Structure formats: C-alpha cells, structure tokens
Amino acid sequence: xxxxxxxxxxxxxxxxxxxxATRAAxxxxxxxxxxAVIGRLASGGIPTDDEQxxxxxxxxxxxxxxGMDPYNILKPKEYAGSEQDPHIVPSITNKRIVGCVCEEDxxxxxxxxxxxxxxxxxxxxxxxxxxxxxxxxx
Ligand SMILES: [Zn+2]
Numbered sequence: 001x002x003x004x005x006x007x008x009x010x011x012x013x014x015x016x017x018x019x020x021a022t023r024a025a026x027x028x029x030x031x032x033x034x035x036a037v038i039g040r041l042a043s044g045g046i047p048t049d050d051e052q053x054x055x056x057x058x059x060x061x062x063x064x065x066x067g068m069d070p071y072n073i074l075k076p077k078e079y080a081g082s083e084q085d086p087h088i089v090p091s092i093t094n095k096r097i098v099g100c101v102c103e104e105d106x107x108x109x110x111x112x113x114x115x116x117x118x119x120x121x122x123x124x125x126x127x128x129x130x131x132x133x134x135x136x137x138x
Pocket of ligand 1: 101
C-alpha cells in the first residue's frame with residue numbers, strides 16, 4: 001500500500017515538473033528582444049550596454065554621460081577636508097551618518113551625525129564635512 005502511494009506521488013511530481021518545463025519553454029518563446037538588439041545581432045555585432053540597458057541601469061548610464069552620479073555608484077571625488085574645501089556628503093534627508101577614517105592606516109572608524117547647514121568637523125581629526133541636499137531621479 002505504501003509503495004503504491006509512493007509511486008503515485010513520484011508520478012505526480014514528474015508530471016508537475018514536465019508541466020513547469022513546458023510552461024518555461026512557452027514563456028521563453030514569448031520573450032522578444034528590442035529592435036535595437038535585433039538590428040545589432042543581425043549585423044553580427046554584440047549589443048553595447050547603452051543598447052541593452054533598461055530601467056534603473058539605463059537611468060544611471062544616461063546620468064553618468066551627463067557627468068552625474070545619482071546613486072553614488074562611482075568613486076567619490078576627493079576633497080581636502082579643510083574649511084575651504086570640505087568633504088561633500090550628499091543626502092536625501094536633512095542629516096546623514098558619516099564615518100571618518102581619520103588617518104589612512106586607522107583601523108577604527110569615527111562615526112558621527114552630519115546635519116544640514118554649516119560644515120561640521122570630525123570630533124577626532126577635525127576634518128570638515130558638509131551636507132548637500134540630493135534628489136534621486138525617482
Ligand atoms: Zn576624522
């Protein structure tokens with residue numbers, strides 16, 4: 001009795017697997033590449049990131065061409081950290097927590113809240129940080 005039930009469940013599992021594999025094949029046939037990709041593939045080339053990027057990746061690529069970095073993906077610019085050239089900290093709110101590695105070979109990070117307004121100094125090394133309002137594209 002038990003072995004018969006076991007066979008039935010194995011058959012059901014196999015049937016379910018087959019059904020999902022068939023569905024996957026049907027869905028994959030429905031995926032149609034964009035005209036730009038088709039054109040590039042027809043000419044024998046490999047589509048570039050610009051041609052095949054969509055959604056957020058496309059927004060970031062477009063912004064980077066205009067010299068912007070809306071999601072802070074690129075390496076941050078370097079500032080002297082002085083009063084005249086403070087470290088610029090972009091923020092979508094009126095405060096942001098900052099970690100300062102005061103000296104290059106320090107193993108401890110000094111964390112402090114940076115608020116909107118005048119530049120603030122790191123409580124340990126005295127480097128200047130300034131919060132700058134930042135808006136995300138969406
Ligand atoms: Zn510091």
